[in-house]
Amino acid sequence: MRFKAILFLIILLGLFENGNVVSAAGETERIKFNLTVISESPLPEMLSKTTIDGPAGTDFDVDLNTEGFDMKSRFVTDINANDELFVRVNLETRRYFGESPNGLPLFEEDTQNDTLVVGLNEVVVLLPFGRNGGGKTLKIQITPERYSVAADRPDAGQLKIDFPERLSSGEIAIRARKVPHRYQIESKILFEGKEIARGNGFGFIEEFTKVPLRLSESAPESIRGREFIANVAVEGFTTNRPMDLVSISFGITDASGTKIVGGKGINGLGREFRYGLEEELGKGFELVIRVTEKKQ
Amino acid sequence: MNCELTEKVSALVDGELPEAESRELTKHVQSCEECSRAREDFLFMRRQIKGLAVDEQTATPLRTNFLRRRIAIPVPVFALAILALAGLFAVLFVSMPNGPENSVKISRPDETKTSSSSLARFDRGGKAQIYKEVRR
Numbered sequence A: 001m002r003f004k005a006i007l008f009l010i011i012l013l014g015l016f017e018n019g020n021v022v023s024a025a026g027e028t029e030r031i032k033f034n035l036t037v038i039s040e041s042p043l044p045e046m047l048s049k050t051t052i053d054g055p056a057g058t059d060f061d062v063d064l065n066t067e068g069f070d071m072k073s074r075f076v077t078d079i080n081a082n083d084e085l086f087v088r089v090n091l092e093t094r095r096y097f098g099e100s101p102n103g104l105p106l107f108e109e110d111t112q113n114d115t116l117v118v119g120l121n122e123v124v125v126l127l128p129f130g131r132n133g134g135g136k137t138l139k140i141q142i143t144p145e146r147y148s149v150a151a152d153r154p155d156a157g158q159l160k161i162d163f164p165e166r167l168s169s170g171e172i173a174i175r176a177r178k179v180p181h182r183y184q185i186e187s188k189i190l191f192e193g194k195e196i197a198r199g200n201g202f203g204f205i206e207e208f209t210k211v212p213l214r215l216s217e218s219a220p221e222s223i224r225g226r227e228f229i230a231n232v233a234v235e236g237f238t239t240n241r242p243m244d245l246v247s248i249s250f251g252i253t254d255a256s257g258t259k260i261v262g263g264k265g266i267n268g269l270g271r272e273f274r275y276g277l278e279e280e281l282g283k284g285f286e287l288v289i290r291v292t293e294k295k296q
Numbered sequence B: 001m002n003c004e005l006t007e008k009v010s011a012l013v014d015g016e017l018p019e020a021e022s023r024e025l026t027k028h029v030q031s032c033e034e035c036s037r038a039r040e041d042f043l044f045m046r047r048q049i050k051g052l053a054v055d056e057q058t059a060t061p062l063r064t065n066f067l068r069r070r071i072a073i074p075v076p077v078f079a080l081a082i083l084a085l086a087g088l089f090a091v092l093f094v095s096m097p098n099g100p101e102n103s104v105k106i107s108r109p110d111e112t113k114t115s116s117s118s119l120a121r122f123d124r125g126g127k128a129q130i131y132k133e134v135r136r
């Protein structure tokens, strides 16, 4: 791990075609991300260039793996309610720091999360090693370009990624994928198989959504008057047969936010996920969570 | 278990081999345990030596970096490592003419790179940045 071999440039394609944005006019909205790797100063020199071209809501990763340094960056991109492009970035770096006299490796790690609303005249800049005072700075520039095509075009929902014009050194890997970002979350509490509380909410991938559960008249005495809030995040989506899978993190808190229960699970999209609450609420209680894709 | 290429590893680490040979040997080192160990030993030695030099251009004192960032190693190892590093720092500070006010930096892997095409040449120890800017 310490000195990872230089990797070949791997470009993987996630050929999912879910959740495409189709406008009323029969057009599919698409987006291009031009990724250029630049050595800056004294004169900018382009080291490589890649274009990701997919439906609106295409996500991508840019990983850098070089001697003594690893970077993993995930970009989840989508269009918000104001028709603006936003990019949610998760950036993790790990640098080999040195070695202790008894030969143990030391690493320094850094994690950053940010969401950028990117205007039509703006670009996203990633400096894996930061800004390098007097020397050369490595810059990865991401230039988005939104456009539309007729929805009935056979490639309207396709995800494409071209190979770089110049393979600099194979230390950068780029992957792209298209998965649903928006989900409908339905949560219930059952008592002896009968629904006694329920709530609905909408969630964005990898973000927690609070779903207050409304108790019904038939709720047993033991929990009457209590408040329950389900907290659910879709952590991942996998295309699968016969059904797509979602991994979820879930919990229930009371009104003050105190945790009653929490866990993780993988379930079919649209399928009910059940979790026993015997220990937390008593015999016969169950939590049910169902996640479906929210079509726009 | 004696690899005849091991003796070239020092030259590789020092960047003294022609590019083609360097590339070949780098590939070999990745699959040869003996050469790989030799290479790490050389790199470690270099860092030890360079670590004692004071880098006057660097504005960031190592201590600040060290405290601000998380170090990812198992806890017992961490304790040992802290002790070891504390010892190393003590040596560094004592050996400096003007005391701890001067900034000190242990050399970075960019100085031990094996190939000039490696992106590691850009690494001077800075923290990654992500932001947006107006298109030029």
Ligand SMILES: [Zn+2]
Binding pocket: B003, B004, B005, B006, B028, B029, B032, B033, B034, B035, B036
């Ligand atoms: Zn060997």
